[in-house]
Amino acid sequence: MDEKRYRELFSRYKPGQGFDELKWTIERVEALKPQVIIEIGVKTGGSLKFWEQILPKGGVLIGIDPENFVLWDIKRSDRQIHFVQGKSQDPETVTKVAEILDGRRADFIFVDGDHRRALDDFVLYEPFLREGGGIAFHDFRNLGVFHLLWRNLPWKKEVTLLGESTAFAWKTEHVNLKELTRKSINREILSRTKYSWLAKTRSGKIIAEIDVETGKLNMLKHLNPKDIHVFRWVPLDPSLPNHTLFLNEGQELIAERTFKIRDGEIKIMYLCGWRSGNQVLRYVIDNYGNAFVEEKDL
Ligand SMILES: C[S@@+](CC[C@H](N)C(=O)[O-])C[C@H]1O[C@@H](n2cnc3c(N)ncnc32)[C@H](O)[C@@H]1O
Numbered sequence: 001m002d003e004k005r006y007r008e009l010f011s012r013y014k015p016g017q018g019f020d021e022l023k024w025t026i027e028r029v030e031a032l033k034p035q036v037i038i039e040i041g042v043k044t045g046g047s048l049k050f051w052e053q054i055l056p057k058g059g060v061l062i063g064i065d066p067e068n069f070v071l072w073d074i075k076r077s078d079r080q081i082h083f084v085q086g087k088s089q090d091p092e093t094v095t096k097v098a099e100i101l102d103g104r105r106a107d108f109i110f111v112d113g114d115h116r117r118a119l120d121d122f123v124l125y126e127p128f129l130r131e132g133g134g135i136a137f138h139d140f141r142n143l144g145v146f147h148l149l150w151r152n153l154p155w156k157k158e159v160t161l162l163g164e165s166t167a168f169a170w171k172t173e174h175v176n177l178k179e180l181t182r183k184s185i186n187r188e189i190l191s192r193t194k195y196s197w198l199a200k201t202r203s204g205k206i207i208a209e210i211d212v213e214t215g216k217l218n219m220l221k222h223l224n225p226k227d228i229h230v231f232r233w234v235p236l237d238p239s240l241p242n243h244t245l246f247l248n249e250g251q252e253l254i255a256e257r258t259f260k261i262r263d264g265e266i267k268i269m270y271l272c273g274w275r276s277g278n279q280v281l282r283y284v285i286d287n288y289g290n291a292f293v294e295e296k297d298l
Helices: 003-013 019-031 046-054 091-101 115-128 146-152 177-191
Strands: 036-040 060-065 080-085 106-111 129-138 156-160 166-170 198-200 206-210 217-219 230-233 243-246 251-256 268-276 279-286 291-297
Touching (some): 046 106, 106 115, 115 177
Parallel strands (some): 060 080, 106 129
Antiparallel strands (some): 198 206, 268 279, 279 291
């Protein structure tokens, strides 16, 4: 897009990205020679106008937003523009997008909707992206847990700190994003603790720790979990309390870890449990160092 046209469109349609930041993004989108583009978060249709202009006549453009504020008439475009009203993470929205695409795949996806849910958008819409296609995330600095996945993503990636910052990735290889997310978050949780699990026998020997990659309990000595008498959790952050749990006779350690994400933050850091009769008791420690026990029948 030549400079004059770019300036004209920028002042008329007022996209959400900064002037140089959008230009940086557009250079990369144009190089993909796109036929199909998806935008998550349309607002008044500022950036949508640029994607329309980059597409050839007859090209497909899908915009997703729960609110329809678009200030220009998308029906009069000579590109095929589809506005899907709804939250990008809702299954009905994903289904509608799949129906419109009808087996075609996107050359470019622009993610600029609910920034706290950029990670969900990535996992949900990446299957629609063709091999070699590009995906950009606006406001990159403020995407919460999305960064955990981004750090470990083995694709070609670039970030610009112009404007509000934008990240651009090219789908250079097949990746199971759900699996990568799970691993990335597990690694993050463990990196925040000084020790993973430390389990000791009654005589004080350390016999078990958590494997950083798999999250499984590793027995350092060939001892029965029934012999474990105590385990403790020592957070890296010294302002959080240590937690030590003593097991009584007949209680068997089972180790498990989980996490929950709310508002883009990891809330539950650790969860382990022990078996007692036909009950599993779970010991949960959250980000704030609160510990509590949940009981569940087997
Ligand atoms: C930053 S604005 C988008 C600006 C636009 N891309 C531009 O540059 O001109 C964010 C938009 O995301 C929409 N939004 C909020 N939650 C959303 C969701 N869950 N799914 C899709 N869009 C969402 C908002 O309604 C808002 O219009």
